[in-house]
Amino acid sequence: MLLKRNDLREALKNKLSPNELLLMPRSFDIIGSRQKAIAIIEIPDPLKPHEKIIAKALMQIHKNITSVLRKHSKRNGIYRLRQYELIFGDDDTEILHKEYNCYFKLDPQKVYFSSREGTDRLKIAAQVMPGEVILVMFSGIGPLPILIAKKQPNVKRIYAIELNPIAHHYCLENVRINKLAEKIVPIQGDVREVCPKLDLKFDRILMPLPKGAHEFLDVAIKCARNEGIIHFYHWALESDLYSEAEESVLKIATKLGRTIDIQSMVRVLPFAPRKWKVRLDVKIH
Ligand SMILES: C[S@@+](CC[C@H](N)C(=O)[O-])C[C@H]1O[C@@H](n2cnc3c(N)ncnc32)[C@H](O)[C@@H]1O
Known part of the structure; x- marks a missing residue:
């Protein structure tokens, strides 16, 4: 699921300046289920001091989000993995994702x-x-x-x-x-x-x-x-x-x-x- 920037902007409008809000990336990935989901976001360097505020706002909009991961690298290596930084929430990031009536268990930090x-x-x-x-x-x-x-x-x-x-x-x-x-x-x-x-x-x-x-x-x-x-x-x-x-x-x-x-x-x-x-x-x- 992709969360649109406007939802998050609205939630952050009293916490970040208008210029900072403009720097928010266009969309965020949310993978998982209604019980447990992970948000994967890209935070530009100037917004890094506010990353926890951003993560908490995401968790308030989507109550099923238990962890917020920040993309920390491009995909690399033979396994095509990305490094992530846990910016808020649970460090157990294994989830069950549903797509077109299929269920996929995975940990995005490992696969x-x-x-x-x-x-x-x-x-x-x-x-x-x-x-x-x-x-x-x-x-x-x-x-x-x-x-x-x-x-x-x-x-x-x-x-x-x-x-x-x-x-x-x-x-x-x-x-x-x-x-x-x-x-x-x-x-x-x-x-x-x-x-x-x-x-x-x-x-x-x-x-x-x-x-x-x-x-x-x-x-x-x-x-x-x-x-x-x-x-x-x-x-x-x-x-x-x-x-x-x-x-x-x-x-x-x-x-x-x-x-x-x-x-x-x-x-x-x-x-x-x-x-x-x-x-x-x-x-x-
Ligand atoms: C881009 S990912 C795609 C994974 C999967 N098809 C998907 O859509 O989620 C490529 C996968 O190829 C695997 N891989 C890379 N080289 C391989 C090889 N020589 N033999 C088998 N698997 C390999 C990586 O570990 C990685 O999981």
Whole structure:
């Protein structure tokens, strides 16, 4: 859930100056449930002395917020984690987040999760046909496999591969909570090692790792059956959103003796000024 700046501005109007109010970021992420939620906010340096006041105002507007975390770094490292600073509330930041009738248990301090990507997840799930065998590389706590299995109950099997052992642990737990153990097979490990050992050909392969998925295109293409679909994510400049992604897929496919047919090219979300996370949906022949 995104809380709009105006709600918070209203609550803070007697506590911060008009200039300080203008510095408030446009939106805040709130993840969790009615019982327990976490607000994740970006506080610009000039507002840092007021961070506790801001956190308390957030907790007053949303009574279910038990912790307020300030973004302290960009996402980094192989697990794509962000450093956070607890500015107010409980230091236990494990929550149960609900999205389109799916439940995701997670601790944002230990695993990657973005509630903003829910709409993109839904668009992918809507494309899945009955009987498909699917590979979700870089599966994290399992939001994509779980949403797909809920929206397409006749999917045959979904393999979910994740390197971060804590994210894998949450994926196992989330598969259990959502009662999908017959459909989803979570595996902990590096996709480069795990995928060839599966010795399967997939109808659909998801590559939700915009920073680096291109390094695993060879693994994905080798696992794609004839006419299988690869959903390839990439970071791109607004001035040229799709060329680099398209060239990467074409180059590796050609090397492997396969041909491609780009089905769609999508702007998923902005991640920095004039930079986007994009998705190419590619049929592999
Ligand atoms: C951008 S996150 C996406 C997670 C999940 N799909 C989601 O949407 O919430 C990428 C994930 O890939 C995992 N990862 C990075 N390199 C990997 C590799 N070589 N093999 C398997 N997982 C990897 C990271 O730990 C991280 O959880």
